Amino acid sequence: MKFAKLLVLVCSVCLSACATIMGDNAQMVPISSTPTDAVISIKDESGTEIFKGNTPTTVTLAKSTGLYWGKKSYTVTITKDGHESQIIPITASANGYYMFGNLLFGGLIGWFIVDPTSGKMYTLSPEQVNSSLGSKLSHNNTAKDGSISIMLLKDVPVALREKMTAIN
Numbered sequence: 001m002k003f004a005k006l007l008v009l010v011c012s013v014c015l016s017a018c019a020t021i022m023g024d025n026a027q028m029v030p031i032s033s034t035p036t037d038a039v040i041s042i043k044d045e046s047g048t049e050i051f052k053g054n055t056p057t058t059v060t061l062a063k064s065t066g067l068y069w070g071k072k073s074y075t076v077t078i079t080k081d082g083h084e085s086q087i088i089p090i091t092a093s094a095n096g097y098y099m100f101g102n103l104l105f106g107g108l109i110g111w112f113i114v115d116p117t118s119g120k121m122y123t124l125s126p127e128q129v130n131s132s133l134g135s136k137l138s139h140n141n142t143a144k145d146g147s148i149s150i151m152l153l154k155d156v157p158v159a160l161r162e163k164m165t166a167i168n
Helices: 002-014 018-022 096-118
Strands: 026-034 039-044 049-054 057-062 073-079 086-094 122-125 129-132
Touching: 026 073, 026 122, 039 057, 049 057, 073 129, 086 129
Parallel strands: 026 129
Antiparallel strands: 026 057, 039 049, 039 073, 073 086, 086 122
16 A cells, blocks of 8 residues: 555656646736837737737736747837837746756656646746837937027927927
C-alpha cells in the first residue's frame, strides 16, 4: 500500500510541469497615457487587430499562439490628435517557473512537452504600458531669420491656439 502511494506521488511530480501549474494562459496588461483618452490599437504577430479602445484601460492578452513553443507578440499603437504617436512592442519570454521550476519538479517532461504545449510558460513584457505622448507643435513659419509670419486663426494648429497672446 505504501509503495502504491509512493508510486502515485512520484508519477504526479514527474508528469507535472511548474509553469503549467503556476502560470496562466493570458495576462492582464494595464495601458495608460499622458494625456489620457488616447486611442489604442493592438495587433498581434500576424498583423490582426485584436483590440481598439482608449486609455486608460486594461487588456487581457494571450501568451501563446497555441502552437508548440508558440509565443505571442503584440504591437501597441497609441495616438491622439495634436500629439506624436507611439508604437510599443509587447513580447513573450519564458518565465522563472519554466526555467527553474522544472529543474526541481517537472524535469524533461515539463521542459519539452507539458509547458511548451500549454503556453503558460511565458510572461508578457512590459507588464504594463505607460505612454507619454509628445505634443506635435507644427506651424507653417518657414523663415530661418526669426521673422514673424502672419496667418489666419483657422490655420493655427489647435494645440498652439491656447499659447497665443492677444496684441492690441
